[in-house]
Amino acid sequence: MSMNAQLVIEGVGKVYRVDEQTLAAVREVSLTVKRGEMVAVIGHSGSGKTTLLSMIGGIARPDSGRVLFNGRDIHTMNSDQLADYRCDKVGFMFQFASLLPMLTARENLLLPAAFGRSRGKPDGRAEQKAAELLALVGLGDRLAAYPAQLSGGQQRRVAIARAFMNDPELILADEPTGDLDEETEQDILRIFREYNRQGTTFVVVTHNRQLAASQDNPRVVRMKQGLLQEEIGPA
Amino acid sequence: MNSALEKQLNLLDYALASLWRRRLKNSSVLVVFTAVIFLVASFHLVTTALTETAGAVLRQTPEIVIQKMSAGRQEAIPVAYGEQLSRLFGIKKIVPRVWGYYFDEPFQANYTVLGVDPAAMPMGEHLVQTLLAGAWPGSAANQAVVGGAIRELLALSVAPPTVEDDFPDHSLFALHRPDRSLKLLSTVGVFRDETALLTADLIAMSLADARDLFQIPADLATDLCVYVHNPAEITNLARKIAAILPDTRVLTRPQIEQTYRVVFGWRSGFAAVCLLAALAAFVILAWDKASGLSPEERREIAILKILGWETADLLLVRCWEALIVALLAFVAGCTLAWLHVVFFEAALFRPVLVGWSVIHPPFALTPRIEVKDLLLLFVLTVLPYLAATVIPTWRGAVVPAEDALNG
Ligand SMILES: Nc1ncnc2c1ncn2[C@@H]1O[C@H](COP(=O)(O)OP(=O)(O)OP(=O)(O)O)[C@@H](O)[C@H]1O
Ligand SMILES: [Mg+2]
Numbered sequence: 001m002s003m004n005a006q007l008v009i010e011g012v013g014k015v016y017r018v019d020e021q022t023l024a025a026v027r028e029v030s031l032t033v034k035r036g037e038m039v040a041v042i043g044h045s046g047s048g049k050t051t052l053l054s055m056i057g058g059i060a061r062p063d064s065g066r067v068l069f070n071g072r073d074i075h076t077m078n079s080d081q082l083a084d085y086r087c088d089k090v091g092f093m094f095q096f097a098s099l100l101p102m103l104t105a106r107e108n109l110l111l112p113a114a115f116g117r118s119r120g121k122p123d124g125r126a127e128q129k130a131a132e133l134l135a136l137v138g139l140g141d142r143l144a145a146y147p148a149q150l151s152g153g154q155q156r157r158v159a160i161a162r163a164f165m166n167d168p169e170l171i172l173a174d175e176p177t178g179d180l181d182e183e184t185e186q187d188i189l190r191i192f193r194e195y196n197r198q199g200t201t202f203v204v205v206t207h208n209r210q211l212a213a214s215q216d217n218p219r220v221v222r223m224k225q226g227l228l229q230e231e232i233g234p235a
Numbered sequence: 236m237n238s239a240l241e242k243q244l245n246l247l248d249y250a251l252a253s254l255w256r257r258r259l260k261n262s263s264v265l266v267v268f269t270a271v272i273f274l275v276a277s278f279h280l281v282t283t284a285l286t287e288t289a290g291a292v293l294r295q296t297p298e299i300v301i302q303k304m305s306a307g308r309q310e311a312i313p314v315a316y317g318e319q320l321s322r323l324f325g326i327k328k329i330v331p332r333v334w335g336y337y338f339d340e341p342f343q344a345n346y347t348v349l350g351v352d353p354a355a356m357p358m359g360e361h362l363v364q365t366l367l368a369g370a371w372p373g374s375a376a377n378q379a380v381v382g383g384a385i386r387e388l389l390a391l392s393v394a395p396p397t398v399e400d401d402f403p404d405h406s407l408f409a410l411h412r413p414d415r416s417l418k419l420l421s422t423v424g425v426f427r428d429e430t431a432l433l434t435a436d437l438i439a440m441s442l443a444d445a446r447d448l449f450q451i452p453a454d455l456a457t458d459l460c461v462y463v464h465n466p467a468e469i470t471n472l473a474r475k476i477a478a479i480l481p482d483t484r485v486l487t488r489p490q491i492e493q494t495y496r497v498v499f500g501w502r503s504g505f506a507a508v509c510l511l512a513a514l515a516a517f518v519i520l521a522w523d524k525a526s527g528l529s530p531e532e533r534r535e536i537a538i539l540k541i542l543g544w545e546t547a548d549l550l551l552v553r554c555w556e557a558l559i560v561a562l563l564a565f566v567a568g569c570t571l572a573w574l575h576v577v578f579f580e581a582a583l584f585r586p587v588l589v590g591w592s593v594i595h596p597p598f599a600l601t602p603r604i605e606v607k608d609l610l611l612l613f614v615l616t617v618l619p620y621l622a623a624t625v626i627p628t629w630r631g632a633v634v635p636a637e638d639a640l641n642g
Contacts, residue, residue: 059541060637080545087543098538102256112542166543 006201007033007056007170012065013226014051025051027226028065035169038192038202042231043223049205050095050174052223056203057092057172058082069170087112091163095174095205098159099147105158106130106143112165126165133161136191138184153180160188164195171195173204246548250555261556265564272568272616273575277583278507279608280576297330297460298469300486301476311455312483319479320461325468330355331456333445337410337438342388347437348410350445357462369393369424372441379408379444380424384435391422410438413450420444536628537637550629557624561617568616569609 014026026048033039041049054060056067058074066073074085086092099108109130134140137157139150147155160176171192177185185208196202220231254261303312317329333350353371372378381391392405406422426434446453463472469487477485536549575583 054637057541080547083540083543083545085543086541090543092541094538094541098541100535100538102252107252111539111544162542 004035005032006035008068010066012055012062015063024226029228035201036199038196040220041205047223048226049223053172053174057090058085088166089169091168091171093160093163093173093176097155099155101147104144104146109162109165133164137161170201175205246551247555250552254556265560268564269568272564273571276569276572277575298463298488299461299473301459302484304484312459314454314456316480317459323475325464325472327462327464328357330460332460333442333457335449349439350442352442366424367427377420378423379420380439381422382426382434382437383428386425393422393425418448553625553628557621561620565617
């Protein structure tokens with residue numbers, strides 16, 4: 001394992017059981033991601049991309065294999081340590097709407113910051129950070145809006161901003177630009193690249209070849225019926 | 236500020252927002268919860284207040300009462316009967332008493348008339364403590380002490396017992412003797428509201444005045460009150476009295492208390508069962524409501540978990556929510572109960588607890604609030620609710636958070 005391998009996935013598998021049927025959503029997937037790398041995950045619908053991401057994020061538990069983050073197997077952690085991992089190390093962008101409807105955009109951003117064990121925060125810093133991030137995604141004037149008062153794309157951008165709140169080392173993004181227009185999508189990708197340049201690692205699920213293709217250091221992996229294959233980056 | 240405190244404040248903040256978001260559901264729970272606590276607390280206040288009032292009044296009653304029986308009915312007892320008991324050891328005093336019921340036609344009201352001679356009673360000087368104002372009738376004739384209900388009904392004022400003029404004032408009222416002649420009485424005192432359970436409809440006067448009103452010969456009384464030296468001897472003495480005076484009925488204070496307690500206990504027991512049923516229904520309702528986490532709530536839990544919330548934080552938020560609802564309901568319910576009992580005279584419970592016919596006039600209750608009662612009420616109501624809301628969250632929080640990922 002090289003020094004800068006931040007994320008090591010070893011033979012990870014996940015089987016879903018629904019009634020009598022079993023379905024291998026992810027099969028024997030191995031992948032090593034270096035610190036500061038940007039990995040695009042592509043693949044057909046139902047190929048296991050979200051499932052893989054959830055196992056990396058410490059959300060779903062794999063049935064086999066290991067997920068090492070900075071050399072530590074996250075699925076051997078107790079639930080509090082895992083909560084800390086999700087809170088401090090990882091920023092998760094959901095494939096579907098994930099804002100809490102009873103909270104404003106600003107409050108949704110404060111969620112990851114406000115309640116962690118190790119955080120002693122809402123001094124002005126978190127508030128200020130929330131405002132900056134919302135401005136970054138072009139919603140600087142909608143801090144007090146409730147999700148229901150925002151368009152689908154705006155809600156999506158709030159959720160993107162939220163993933164950056166705790167300065168995570170790793171961003172796991174599940175089709176983050178799925179319902180954004182091309183221009184906004186480009187804005188978001190620019191933000192990703194900027195964070196990436198500063199050292200944040202990205203694993204991004206996307207149907208958008210362009211996202212994968214337009215990277216400075218493109219690395220694309222493809223999920224196919226639960227299996228993962230490395231793609232040779234198009235030059 | 237300390238970061239642990241900071242975190243609690245944040246969680247509280249979140250809990251408030253969450254309560255507000257589900258304000259419709261929460262306010263309906265709040266209303267039902269408040270109503271249950273209100274009922275239970277009112278009931279508790281009324282029963283303790285009544286028990287205490289009754290106990291205080293009964294303590295004033297004689298230890299043994301002798302009534303003459305004839306053909307199974309009570310009739311006037313010769314005062315001379317008391318002399319036959321003089322050889323019995325342990326009797327402190329025997330005091331004749333005249334009492335009866337008086338129907339006031341114009342007002343369609345029943346009064347209880349009691350004639351006693353406080354000077355002859357062992358604790359006679361304490362009787363003045365039962366008075367709100369004025370004094371117990373002295374040696375002068377035609378003086379009376381009335382209960383609050385009668386005072387109100389007849390719009391009487393209290394005359395100073397020392398001033399003796401014949402000028403008619405608002406302290407005067409008249410009762411008919413059996414021969415329709417009028418007996419004029421001057422109000423010299425009013426009973427305390429606390430004793431209203433027994434005194435609301437009472438007119439107390441001297442023994443001589445009561446005999447005059449009912450036209451009972453001077454050598455007769457309604458019953459004889461026997462005061463004893465040693466309360467432990469009451470039953471024993473009562474048996475001996477019954478042996479000496481075979482044509483009498485001998486009642487002891489424990490018997491009277493017992494009768495009273497049985498009637499009162501049955502009523503309160505019945506009401507208590509009804510209340511417990513209401514409480515149980517509420518607990519079941521709360522459980523039912525809370526245990527079925529809505530999909531929306533499950534989703535919220537899942538999202539928060541993915542954002543790095545610990546199970547403990549999720550539980551804390553739920554605890555805060557439940558605690559806020561429960562404490563609001565508790566404070567509101569207890570306050571309403573207090574108002575209900577003190578200012579509305581427990582209007583909801585009076586028919587059940589004391590019965591319309593037993594005590595018709597209003598009576599004031601002076602409940603005492605004790606910390607242990609509040610604690611008991613808290614344990615009975617708030618804790619089940621907390622459990623009913625927090626346990627399902629705990630069960631929900633241990634299920635995997637993946638649910639939130641697929642829309
Ligand atoms: N919670 C679950 N229970 C049962 N089966 C599941 C569950 N989640 C996913 N699956 C199944 O696992 C397979 C992989 O699902 P996954 O969500 O990882 O696909 P995906 O690649 O993210 O697809 P999409 O591009 O449509 O989002 C699918 O066949 C799906 O039906
Ligand atoms: Mg998916």
